[in-house]
Amino acid sequence: MNENPTSPRRRAALRRAKALPAWSLVAAGALAGATLGGGYGAGRTPTYTATSYVVAVPTAKSDPASALGFAQAYGRVATQLAVLGDAQVWAGVPVATLQNSVHAATSPDAPMVAVTATSARPDLAADMANAVSRALTRHASDVQGSTHVELQQFARATEPAAPSSASAGVTALVGASAGGLLGGLLLLVRPRRRRPEPARAASVPGPAVAAEAHGQL
Structure with missing residues (x-):
């Protein structure tokens, strides 16, 4: 049976995810959210x-x-x-x-x-x-x-001097908060690195056990 060609890539991706610092996912999520939120606020029509x-x-x-x-x-x-x-x-x-x-x-x-x-x-x-x-x-x-x-x-209603919709800065802050929260959630479900188990020393028989074994021979 042929091996799945993507399995080495998946294992490598998991190793890279495990190697990332804990704060990197939160920072990356906050940065992406701020970028998307700021772009949305700057591109939409003010109200x-x-x-x-x-x-x-x-x-x-x-x-x-x-x-x-x-x-x-x-x-x-x-x-x-x-x-x-x-x-x-x-x-x-x-x-x-x-x-x-x-x-x-x-x-x-x-x-x-x-x-x-x-x-x-x-x-x-x-x-x-x-x-x-x-x-x-x-x-x-x-x-x-x-x-x-x-x-x-x-x-009477007067013509407003400023828009009532949120500015690009506000939407960027909201996006950063949402992105950071998502990064924290991903951090919780990220596979954790397993600690290597300590090597066990080889068992050496004591003098009494060795003598007994010699007598049985």
């Missing part, structure tokens, strides 16, 4: 985030508790099709873009709705956030006679 705020104000026939409850409700409907259908006109983007780029958040303690939009363009991020806030306040004014709560714009 910008803008946020506008609207606040629910009770009328004379309502109270702050009702305003807080309606603010929670408006936060849930801010990204619904009825609101985004109007917002697309002012934002100048399709509804699908608004659905993927805009989300709303509320506070359990304040009657406020935060509308946040993300985009590769800082001006478009601000335009989308303001457009959704404007459409939401108009829908709230249509039912103000029954809710007795008015939705007012508290703060």
Whole structure:
């Protein structure tokens, strides 16, 4: 039967892996992870985030508790099709873009709705956030006679000056951490070098054993 031609190579690779210092796998993993993470951060398109705020104000026939409850409700409907259908006109983007780029958040303690939009363009991020806030306040004014709560714009979204996505340095650090962790895991499963067993001395019979053997002869 022919021997596997790759077996000597495998044995040589195992010997080289055993001979490597313990820290080399961790260092190599961290270096590779930092390189990949930094390249990913430098090559991807930066993302910008803008946020506008609207606040629910009770009328004379309502109270702050009702305003807080309606603010929670408006936060849930801010990204619904009825609101985004109007917002697309002012934002100048399709509804699908608004659905993927805009989300709303509320506070359990304040009657406020935060509308946040993300985009590769800082001006478009601000335009989308303001457009959704404007459409939401108009829908709230249509039912103000029954809710007795008015939705007012508290703060307009401004064009962000810097991207909100992680920089190349941050992604490089994350990649280095992940690569170092992977190197540590490989270190745990790496075949360990066996220690040579001490050679046993040849057994020499003592005088009594030799005499006894001679007598038997």
